[in-house]
Amino acid sequence: MPTDPIIIAGTGQAGLQVAASLRQGGYDGPVLMIGDEPGLPYQRPPLSKAYLKEGDAERLLLRAEAFFHDNDIALMDAARIARIDRRARSVTLENGSDYAYEHLVLCVGARNRRLPIEGHDLANVVELRTMAHADRLREGLQKASHAIVIGGGFIGLEFASVAGAHGCEVTVLEAAPRLMGRAIGEDTSRHFLEAHRAAGATVRLGTAVSRILSDDRRRATGVELADGETILGDLVLIAAGAVPNVELATDAGLAVDNGIAVDSVLSTDDQAISAIGDCASFVAARTGTRIRLESVQNAVDQAKCVAARLAGDSAPYDALPWFWSDQGDQKLQIAGLTAGADDHVVKEHETGGLSVFCFSGDRFIGLETVNVPAGHMAARKVLGAGGEITRRHLEETGFDLRALSKALAGRR
Ligand SMILES: Cc1cc2nc3c(=O)[nH]c(=O)nc-3n(C[C@H](O)[C@H](O)[C@H](O)COP(=O)(O)OP(=O)(O)OC[C@H]3O[C@@H](n4cnc5c(N)ncnc54)[C@H](O)[C@@H]3O)c2cc1C
Incomplete structure:
Protein backbone atom coordinates (compact mmCIF):
# COMPACT_ATOMS: atom_id res chain seq x y z
CA MET A 1 0.00 0.00 0.00
CA PRO A 2 1.46 3.42 -0.97
CA THR A 3 2.51 5.68 1.90
CA ASP A 4 2.56 8.91 -0.12
CA PRO A 5 -0.82 10.24 -1.20
CA ILE A 6 -2.31 10.79 -4.60
CA ILE A 7 -2.11 14.58 -4.69
CA ILE A 8 -4.87 16.36 -6.54
CA ALA A 9 -3.74 19.85 -7.55
CA GLY A 10 -6.79 22.11 -7.85
CA THR A 11 -10.03 21.69 -5.94
CA GLY A 12 -12.52 22.58 -8.67
CA GLN A 13 -14.92 20.40 -10.66
CA ALA A 14 -12.30 17.92 -11.91
CA GLY A 15 -10.31 17.75 -8.67
CA LEU A 16 -13.35 16.98 -6.55
CA GLN A 17 -14.50 14.29 -9.00
CA VAL A 18 -11.10 12.55 -8.96
CA ALA A 19 -11.25 12.28 -5.17
CA ALA A 20 -14.87 11.10 -5.13
CA SER A 21 -14.33 8.56 -7.92
CA LEU A 22 -11.14 7.20 -6.32
CA ARG A 23 -13.11 6.32 -3.21
CA GLN A 24 -16.10 5.03 -5.20
CA GLY A 25 -13.68 2.83 -7.15
CA GLY A 26 -12.30 1.32 -3.95
CA TYR A 27 -8.98 3.15 -3.77
CA ASP A 28 -8.06 3.13 -0.08
CA GLY A 29 -4.66 4.88 -0.14
CA PRO A 30 -4.21 8.45 1.10
CA VAL A 31 -5.70 11.27 -1.00
CA LEU A 32 -4.71 14.92 -0.57
CA MET A 33 -6.45 17.77 -2.41
CA ILE A 34 -4.60 21.09 -2.59
CA GLY A 35 -6.30 24.18 -3.99
CA ASP A 36 -5.59 27.88 -3.93
CA GLU A 37 -9.18 29.05 -3.48
CA PRO A 38 -10.58 29.35 0.04
CA GLY A 39 -13.30 27.01 1.26
CA LEU A 40 -14.90 23.82 -0.01
CA PRO A 41 -14.93 22.83 -3.72
CA TYR A 42 -17.79 24.48 -5.62
CA GLN A 43 -19.26 24.45 -9.11
CA ARG A 44 -18.80 27.38 -11.49
CA PRO A 45 -21.79 27.20 -13.91
CA PRO A 46 -24.26 28.92 -11.52
CA LEU A 47 -21.82 31.85 -11.08
CA SER A 48 -23.08 33.37 -14.34
CA LYS A 49 -26.66 32.19 -13.83
CA ALA A 50 -28.65 31.54 -10.60
CA TYR A 51 -25.93 32.66 -8.19
CA LEU A 52 -25.97 36.20 -9.65
CA LYS A 53 -29.66 36.39 -8.80
CA GLU A 54 -29.78 34.47 -5.52
CA GLY A 55 -26.25 34.67 -4.05
CA ASP A 56 -26.76 31.35 -2.27
CA ALA A 57 -23.20 30.08 -1.68
CA GLU A 58 -24.35 26.83 -0.01
CA ARG A 59 -26.01 25.72 -3.24
CA LEU A 60 -22.72 26.01 -5.14
CA LEU A 61 -20.90 23.45 -3.02
CA LEU A 62 -20.06 20.20 -4.80
CA ARG A 63 -20.01 18.28 -1.49
CA ALA A 64 -20.71 19.16 2.14
CA GLU A 65 -17.79 19.24 4.61
CA ALA A 66 -18.75 15.84 6.08
CA PHE A 67 -18.04 14.16 2.73
CA PHE A 68 -14.30 14.82 3.06
CA HIS A 69 -14.20 13.55 6.63
CA ASP A 70 -16.36 10.51 5.91
CA ASN A 71 -14.24 9.52 2.89
CA ASP A 72 -10.88 10.25 4.48
CA ILE A 73 -9.97 12.85 1.86
CA ALA A 74 -7.56 15.51 3.13
CA LEU A 75 -8.42 18.98 1.79
CA MET A 76 -6.00 21.88 1.93
CA ASP A 77 -7.64 25.12 0.78
CA ALA A 78 -6.14 28.59 0.20
CA ALA A 79 -2.85 26.79 -0.59
CA ARG A 80 -1.16 27.48 -3.91
CA ILE A 81 1.28 25.01 -5.43
CA ALA A 82 4.35 26.89 -6.63
CA ARG A 83 6.30 24.07 -8.29
CA ILE A 84 6.66 20.37 -8.95
CA ASP A 85 9.86 18.43 -8.30
CA ARG A 86 9.49 15.42 -10.58
CA ARG A 87 12.66 13.67 -9.38
CA ALA A 88 11.63 13.89 -5.72
CA ARG A 89 7.97 13.34 -6.68
CA SER A 90 6.87 16.26 -4.56
CA VAL A 91 5.09 19.60 -4.82
CA THR A 92 6.12 22.78 -3.04
CA LEU A 93 3.54 25.28 -1.89
CA GLU A 94 4.02 29.05 -2.06
CA ASN A 95 4.57 28.99 1.73
CA GLY A 96 7.57 26.69 1.18
CA SER A 97 6.17 23.41 2.53
CA ASP A 98 6.73 20.22 0.52
CA TYR A 99 4.39 17.27 -0.02
CA ALA A 100 5.52 14.01 -1.60
CA TYR A 101 3.16 12.24 -3.98
CA GLU A 102 2.63 8.70 -5.23
CA HIS A 103 0.78 10.20 -8.21
CA LEU A 104 -0.05 13.82 -9.06
CA VAL A 105 -3.25 14.80 -10.88
CA LEU A 106 -3.12 18.33 -12.28
CA CYS A 107 -6.63 19.82 -12.26
CA VAL A 108 -5.58 23.47 -12.17
CA GLY A 109 -8.17 24.77 -14.63
CA ALA A 110 -7.99 27.92 -16.70
CA ARG A 111 -7.96 31.63 -15.96
CA ASN A 112 -9.67 34.50 -17.74
CA ARG A 113 -7.82 36.10 -20.61
CA GLY A 241 -12.22 33.79 -23.05
CA ALA A 242 -9.83 31.76 -20.94
CA VAL A 243 -6.27 30.46 -21.07
CA PRO A 244 -5.19 27.15 -19.50
CA ASN A 245 -3.05 27.20 -16.36
CA VAL A 246 0.01 25.41 -17.73
CA GLU A 247 2.82 27.14 -15.84
CA LEU A 248 3.37 24.40 -13.22
CA ALA A 249 3.69 21.86 -16.04
CA THR A 250 5.89 24.05 -18.25
CA ASP A 251 8.28 24.77 -15.36
CA ALA A 252 8.47 21.04 -14.61
CA GLY A 253 9.44 20.29 -18.24
CA LEU A 254 6.16 18.57 -19.17
CA ALA A 255 4.86 18.84 -22.73
CA VAL A 256 2.36 21.64 -23.30
CA ASP A 257 0.29 22.15 -26.45
CA ASN A 258 -2.67 24.51 -25.92
CA GLY A 259 -2.93 22.95 -22.45
CA ILE A 260 -0.94 20.33 -20.57
CA ALA A 261 -0.54 17.63 -23.21
CA VAL A 262 -1.82 14.20 -22.22
CA ASP A 263 -2.09 10.84 -23.99
CA SER A 264 -5.08 8.56 -24.56
CA VAL A 265 -5.29 7.62 -20.85
CA LEU A 266 -4.78 11.27 -19.79
CA SER A 267 -1.21 10.80 -18.58
CA THR A 268 1.41 13.50 -19.19
CA ASP A 269 4.82 12.48 -20.49
CA ASP A 270 5.68 11.69 -16.85
CA GLN A 271 3.81 8.49 -15.88
CA ALA A 272 3.48 9.76 -12.30
CA ILE A 273 1.55 12.87 -13.41
CA SER A 274 -1.88 13.09 -15.07
CA ALA A 275 -3.70 16.24 -16.21
CA ILE A 276 -7.42 16.72 -16.79
CA GLY A 277 -10.18 19.29 -17.22
CA ASP A 278 -9.79 22.86 -18.47
CA CYS A 279 -5.97 22.78 -18.13
CA ALA A 280 -5.35 19.70 -20.30
CA SER A 281 -5.25 19.05 -24.04
CA PHE A 282 -5.92 15.57 -25.37
CA VAL A 283 -6.40 13.84 -28.71
CA ALA A 284 -10.13 13.40 -29.27
CA ALA A 285 -10.68 9.75 -30.13
CA ARG A 286 -13.49 10.67 -32.54
CA THR A 287 -11.57 13.18 -34.67
CA GLY A 288 -7.90 12.41 -34.04
CA THR A 289 -7.24 16.10 -33.34
CA ARG A 290 -5.74 17.55 -30.16
CA ILE A 291 -8.32 19.63 -28.34
CA ARG A 292 -8.91 21.31 -24.98
CA LEU A 293 -12.44 21.65 -23.67
CA GLU A 294 -13.85 23.89 -20.96
CA SER A 295 -16.95 22.08 -19.73
CA VAL A 296 -18.33 20.27 -16.72
CA GLN A 297 -18.78 17.06 -18.76
CA ASN A 298 -15.12 17.06 -19.78
CA ALA A 299 -13.88 17.73 -16.22
CA VAL A 300 -16.12 15.05 -14.68
CA ASP A 301 -15.61 12.31 -17.29
CA GLN A 302 -11.84 12.82 -17.45
CA ALA A 303 -11.70 12.69 -13.64
CA LYS A 304 -13.57 9.38 -13.68
CA CYS A 305 -11.19 8.00 -16.32
CA VAL A 306 -8.06 8.92 -14.32
CA ALA A 307 -9.50 7.73 -11.01
CA ALA A 308 -10.37 4.35 -12.58
CA ARG A 309 -6.80 4.01 -13.89
CA LEU A 310 -5.32 4.88 -10.49
CA ALA A 311 -7.64 2.34 -8.86
CA GLY A 312 -6.34 -0.31 -11.28
CA ASP A 313 -8.76 -0.18 -14.23
CA SER A 314 -7.05 1.65 -17.11
CA ALA A 315 -8.95 2.47 -20.34
CA PRO A 316 -8.56 5.15 -23.02
CA TYR A 317 -10.64 8.29 -22.62
CA ASP A 318 -13.49 8.29 -25.14
CA ALA A 319 -16.46 10.09 -23.59
CA LEU A 320 -18.86 11.99 -25.83
CA PRO A 321 -18.48 15.76 -25.24
CA TRP A 322 -21.63 17.65 -24.33
CA PHE A 323 -22.30 21.14 -23.04
CA TRP A 324 -25.05 23.53 -22.00
CA SER A 325 -25.49 27.27 -21.57
CA ASP A 326 -28.57 29.01 -20.12
CA GLN A 327 -29.19 32.47 -21.55
CA GLY A 328 -32.49 33.83 -20.26
CA ASP A 329 -35.22 31.49 -21.48
CA GLN A 330 -32.94 30.03 -24.19
CA LYS A 331 -31.24 26.77 -23.22
CA LEU A 332 -28.40 25.89 -25.56
CA GLN A 333 -27.25 22.29 -25.51
CA ILE A 334 -24.52 20.75 -27.62
CA ALA A 335 -23.95 17.02 -28.08
CA GLY A 336 -20.72 15.97 -29.80
CA LEU A 337 -17.94 18.11 -31.20
CA THR A 338 -19.71 20.44 -33.61
CA ALA A 339 -16.91 22.97 -34.17
CA GLY A 340 -15.41 20.87 -37.01
CA ALA A 341 -18.67 20.67 -38.99
CA ASP A 342 -18.63 21.58 -42.68
CA ASP A 343 -22.39 21.23 -43.27
CA HIS A 344 -25.55 21.80 -41.23
CA VAL A 345 -29.21 20.83 -41.44
CA VAL A 346 -31.45 23.23 -39.55
CA LYS A 347 -34.83 22.27 -38.08
CA GLU A 348 -37.02 24.99 -36.56
CA HIS A 349 -39.55 23.54 -34.14
CA GLU A 350 -43.13 24.78 -33.78
CA THR A 351 -42.42 25.40 -30.12
CA GLY A 352 -39.79 28.00 -31.10
CA GLY A 353 -36.91 25.60 -30.43
CA LEU A 354 -34.07 24.96 -32.85
CA SER A 355 -32.08 21.86 -33.80
CA VAL A 356 -28.96 22.12 -35.92
CA PHE A 357 -27.61 18.78 -37.18
CA CYS A 358 -23.86 19.07 -37.80
CA PHE A 359 -22.00 17.02 -40.39
CA SER A 360 -18.41 16.42 -41.38
CA GLY A 361 -18.77 15.23 -44.95
CA ASP A 362 -21.50 12.60 -44.75
CA ARG A 363 -20.92 11.82 -41.05
CA PHE A 364 -23.26 13.13 -38.34
CA ILE A 365 -20.90 14.57 -35.68
CA GLY A 366 -23.11 16.57 -33.36
CA LEU A 367 -26.31 18.40 -32.57
CA GLU A 368 -26.83 21.95 -31.35
CA THR A 369 -30.26 22.55 -29.86
CA VAL A 370 -32.08 25.46 -28.27
CA ASN A 371 -34.93 24.50 -25.95
CA VAL A 372 -35.12 20.93 -27.28
CA PRO A 373 -33.86 18.89 -24.30
CA ALA A 374 -35.31 15.57 -25.52
CA GLY A 375 -33.52 15.95 -28.87
CA HIS A 376 -30.26 16.69 -27.05
CA MET A 377 -30.57 13.57 -24.90
CA ALA A 378 -31.41 11.43 -27.94
CA ALA A 379 -28.35 12.81 -29.77
CA ARG A 380 -26.14 11.90 -26.81
CA LYS A 381 -27.54 8.38 -26.90
CA VAL A 382 -27.09 7.98 -30.66
CA LEU A 383 -23.62 9.54 -30.83
CA GLY A 384 -22.42 7.91 -27.61
CA ALA A 385 -23.37 4.40 -28.77
CA GLY A 386 -20.42 4.31 -31.20
CA GLY A 387 -20.65 3.38 -34.86
CA GLU A 388 -20.96 5.82 -37.73
CA ILE A 389 -24.21 7.73 -38.21
CA THR A 390 -24.60 9.09 -41.73
CA ARG A 391 -26.90 11.64 -43.29
CA ARG A 392 -28.90 8.76 -44.82
CA HIS A 393 -29.62 7.31 -41.36
CA LEU A 394 -31.07 10.67 -40.35
CA GLU A 395 -33.01 11.20 -43.57
CA GLU A 396 -34.61 7.77 -43.20
CA THR A 397 -36.09 8.79 -39.87
CA GLY A 398 -36.99 12.35 -40.89
CA PHE A 399 -34.22 13.70 -38.62
CA ASP A 400 -36.03 12.24 -35.62
CA LEU A 401 -33.21 11.19 -33.28
CA ARG A 402 -35.46 9.33 -30.88
CA ALA A 403 -36.75 7.19 -33.76
CA LEU A 404 -33.18 6.68 -34.98
CA SER A 405 -32.06 5.66 -31.50
CA LYS A 406 -34.82 3.03 -31.38
CA ALA A 407 -34.01 1.81 -34.90
CA LEU A 408 -30.32 1.46 -34.05
CA ALA A 409 -31.10 -0.38 -30.80
CA GLY A 410 -33.29 -2.80 -32.79
CA ARG A 411 -30.44 -3.52 -35.21
CA ARG A 412 -27.92 -4.29 -32.44
C1 LIG B 1 -18.84 31.56 -14.89
C2 LIG B 1 -18.70 30.19 -15.50
C3 LIG B 1 -19.81 29.54 -16.01
C4 LIG B 1 -19.70 28.26 -16.57
N1 LIG B 1 -20.81 27.65 -17.07
C5 LIG B 1 -20.71 26.42 -17.61
C6 LIG B 1 -21.86 25.75 -18.14
O1 LIG B 1 -22.96 26.30 -18.15
N2 LIG B 1 -21.70 24.49 -18.65
C7 LIG B 1 -20.49 23.86 -18.65
O2 LIG B 1 -20.39 22.70 -19.10
N3 LIG B 1 -19.38 24.47 -18.18
C8 LIG B 1 -19.47 25.74 -17.66
N4 LIG B 1 -18.34 26.36 -17.18
C9 LIG B 1 -17.04 25.68 -17.29
C10 LIG B 1 -16.79 24.72 -16.14
O3 LIG B 1 -17.11 25.32 -14.91
C11 LIG B 1 -15.32 24.32 -16.18
O4 LIG B 1 -15.08 23.68 -17.41
C12 LIG B 1 -14.95 23.40 -15.01
O5 LIG B 1 -15.05 24.07 -13.80
C13 LIG B 1 -13.52 22.89 -15.21
O6 LIG B 1 -13.12 22.17 -14.09
P1 LIG B 1 -11.57 22.14 -13.69
O7 LIG B 1 -11.50 21.36 -12.42
O8 LIG B 1 -10.76 21.75 -14.84
O9 LIG B 1 -11.22 23.65 -13.38
P2 LIG B 1 -11.76 24.56 -12.21
O10 LIG B 1 -13.11 24.14 -11.79
O11 LIG B 1 -11.58 25.96 -12.68
O12 LIG B 1 -10.76 24.28 -10.99
C14 LIG B 1 -9.38 24.58 -11.04
C15 LIG B 1 -8.92 24.95 -9.66
O13 LIG B 1 -7.50 24.91 -9.57
C16 LIG B 1 -7.04 26.02 -8.83
N5 LIG B 1 -5.62 26.26 -9.10
C17 LIG B 1 -5.04 26.81 -10.21
N6 LIG B 1 -3.69 26.85 -10.07
C18 LIG B 1 -3.41 26.31 -8.85
C19 LIG B 1 -2.20 26.10 -8.14
N7 LIG B 1 -1.00 26.42 -8.65
N8 LIG B 1 -2.27 25.55 -6.91
C20 LIG B 1 -3.47 25.19 -6.36
N9 LIG B 1 -4.65 25.38 -7.00
C21 LIG B 1 -4.62 25.93 -8.22
C22 LIG B 1 -7.98 27.12 -9.34
O14 LIG B 1 -7.97 28.25 -8.52
C23 LIG B 1 -9.31 26.39 -9.30
O15 LIG B 1 -9.88 26.43 -8.01
C24 LIG B 1 -18.42 27.63 -16.61
C25 LIG B 1 -17.29 28.29 -16.11
C26 LIG B 1 -17.42 29.56 -15.56
C27 LIG B 1 -16.19 30.27 -15.04
Missing part, protein backbone atom coordinates in the same frame (compact mmCIF):
# COMPACT_ATOMS: atom_id res chain seq x y z
CA ARG A 114 -6.64 39.59 -19.64
CA LEU A 115 -7.24 42.27 -22.23
CA PRO A 116 -4.22 44.50 -22.65
CA ILE A 117 -6.33 47.65 -22.64
CA GLU A 118 -6.22 50.76 -20.49
CA GLY A 119 -8.73 50.64 -17.64
CA HIS A 120 -8.97 46.86 -17.17
CA ASP A 121 -8.12 47.33 -13.48
CA LEU A 122 -10.73 50.00 -12.62
CA ALA A 123 -13.04 49.55 -9.62
CA ASN A 124 -16.21 48.60 -11.46
CA VAL A 125 -14.52 46.51 -14.15
CA VAL A 126 -14.98 42.85 -13.33
CA GLU A 127 -14.21 39.37 -14.62
CA LEU A 128 -16.02 36.14 -13.80
CA ARG A 129 -14.46 32.81 -12.87
CA THR A 130 -14.57 32.48 -9.10
CA MET A 131 -17.13 32.91 -6.35
CA ALA A 132 -15.25 36.06 -5.29
CA HIS A 133 -15.65 37.51 -8.80
CA ALA A 134 -19.36 36.62 -8.80
CA ASP A 135 -19.85 38.37 -5.45
CA ARG A 136 -18.27 41.53 -6.89
CA LEU A 137 -20.38 41.31 -10.00
CA ARG A 138 -23.56 40.73 -7.99
CA GLU A 139 -22.82 43.75 -5.86
CA GLY A 140 -22.02 45.84 -8.96
CA LEU A 141 -25.29 44.79 -10.55
CA GLN A 142 -27.31 46.14 -7.60
CA LYS A 143 -26.08 49.69 -8.36
CA ALA A 144 -25.55 49.59 -12.13
CA SER A 145 -27.89 51.10 -14.69
CA HIS A 146 -25.93 50.16 -17.84
CA ALA A 147 -23.71 47.08 -18.00
CA ILE A 148 -21.20 46.76 -20.83
CA VAL A 149 -20.08 43.22 -21.63
CA ILE A 150 -16.81 42.87 -23.53
CA GLY A 151 -16.97 39.48 -25.25
CA GLY A 152 -19.96 37.64 -26.72
CA GLY A 153 -19.07 34.14 -25.50
CA PHE A 154 -21.07 31.89 -23.17
CA ILE A 155 -20.18 33.63 -19.91
CA GLY A 156 -20.66 37.18 -21.21
CA LEU A 157 -24.03 36.31 -22.74
CA GLU A 158 -25.27 34.45 -19.66
CA PHE A 159 -24.42 37.51 -17.58
CA ALA A 160 -26.08 39.78 -20.16
CA SER A 161 -29.34 37.81 -19.74
CA VAL A 162 -29.25 38.06 -15.95
CA ALA A 163 -28.37 41.77 -16.03
CA GLY A 164 -31.17 42.51 -18.51
CA ALA A 165 -33.72 40.60 -16.41
CA HIS A 166 -32.50 42.62 -13.42
CA GLY A 167 -33.59 45.79 -15.22
CA CYS A 168 -30.16 46.92 -16.31
CA GLU A 169 -29.52 48.30 -19.78
CA VAL A 170 -27.04 45.92 -21.46
CA THR A 171 -24.57 46.36 -24.32
CA VAL A 172 -22.58 43.38 -25.56
CA LEU A 173 -19.49 44.14 -27.65
CA GLU A 174 -18.01 41.26 -29.63
CA ALA A 175 -14.91 41.70 -31.78
CA ALA A 176 -15.66 38.68 -34.00
CA PRO A 177 -18.39 38.69 -36.67
CA ARG A 178 -20.72 36.47 -34.62
CA LEU A 179 -21.60 35.35 -31.07
CA MET A 180 -19.96 32.27 -29.48
CA GLY A 181 -18.18 31.88 -32.82
CA ARG A 182 -15.50 29.44 -31.69
CA ALA A 183 -17.99 26.97 -30.25
CA ILE A 184 -21.17 26.91 -32.32
CA GLY A 185 -22.32 27.14 -35.93
CA GLU A 186 -23.72 30.20 -37.69
CA ASP A 187 -27.41 29.26 -37.42
CA THR A 188 -27.30 28.79 -33.66
CA SER A 189 -25.23 31.96 -33.32
CA ARG A 190 -27.84 33.93 -35.27
CA HIS A 191 -30.66 32.49 -33.17
CA PHE A 192 -28.96 33.79 -30.01
CA LEU A 193 -28.21 37.18 -31.56
CA GLU A 194 -31.92 37.60 -32.29
CA ALA A 195 -32.93 36.31 -28.84
CA HIS A 196 -30.62 38.73 -27.00
CA ARG A 197 -31.77 41.64 -29.14
CA ALA A 198 -35.43 40.66 -28.62
CA ALA A 199 -34.76 40.61 -24.86
CA GLY A 200 -33.62 44.23 -25.10
CA ALA A 201 -29.82 43.96 -25.19
CA THR A 202 -27.77 45.97 -27.65
CA VAL A 203 -25.39 43.53 -29.34
CA ARG A 204 -22.65 44.86 -31.61
CA LEU A 205 -20.54 42.45 -33.62
CA GLY A 206 -17.15 43.15 -35.21
CA THR A 207 -16.67 45.77 -32.51
CA ALA A 208 -13.34 46.02 -30.71
CA VAL A 209 -12.86 48.02 -27.51
CA SER A 210 -9.67 50.10 -27.38
CA ARG A 211 -9.87 51.34 -23.78
CA ILE A 212 -12.09 51.62 -20.71
CA LEU A 213 -12.84 55.20 -19.69
CA SER A 214 -12.76 56.37 -16.07
CA ASP A 215 -13.62 59.31 -13.83
CA ASP A 216 -11.19 60.88 -11.33
CA ARG A 217 -12.19 58.30 -8.66
CA ARG A 218 -10.93 55.52 -10.94
CA ARG A 219 -14.39 54.22 -11.66
CA ALA A 220 -15.26 53.07 -15.18
CA THR A 221 -17.63 55.41 -16.99
CA GLY A 222 -17.76 53.59 -20.31
CA VAL A 223 -15.62 52.28 -23.14
CA GLU A 224 -13.99 53.70 -26.23
CA LEU A 225 -14.22 51.64 -29.41
CA ALA A 226 -11.43 51.18 -31.94
CA ASP A 227 -13.08 53.78 -34.23
CA GLY A 228 -13.17 56.39 -31.42
CA GLU A 229 -16.88 56.05 -30.59
CA THR A 230 -17.73 56.17 -26.88
CA ILE A 231 -20.34 54.03 -25.08
CA LEU A 232 -21.23 55.13 -21.56
CA GLY A 233 -21.84 52.54 -18.81
CA ASP A 234 -21.29 52.04 -15.08
CA LEU A 235 -20.37 48.33 -14.90
CA VAL A 236 -18.00 46.56 -17.28
CA LEU A 237 -17.61 42.78 -17.49
CA ILE A 238 -14.57 41.54 -19.39
CA ALA A 239 -15.43 38.07 -20.71
CA ALA A 240 -12.87 37.51 -23.42
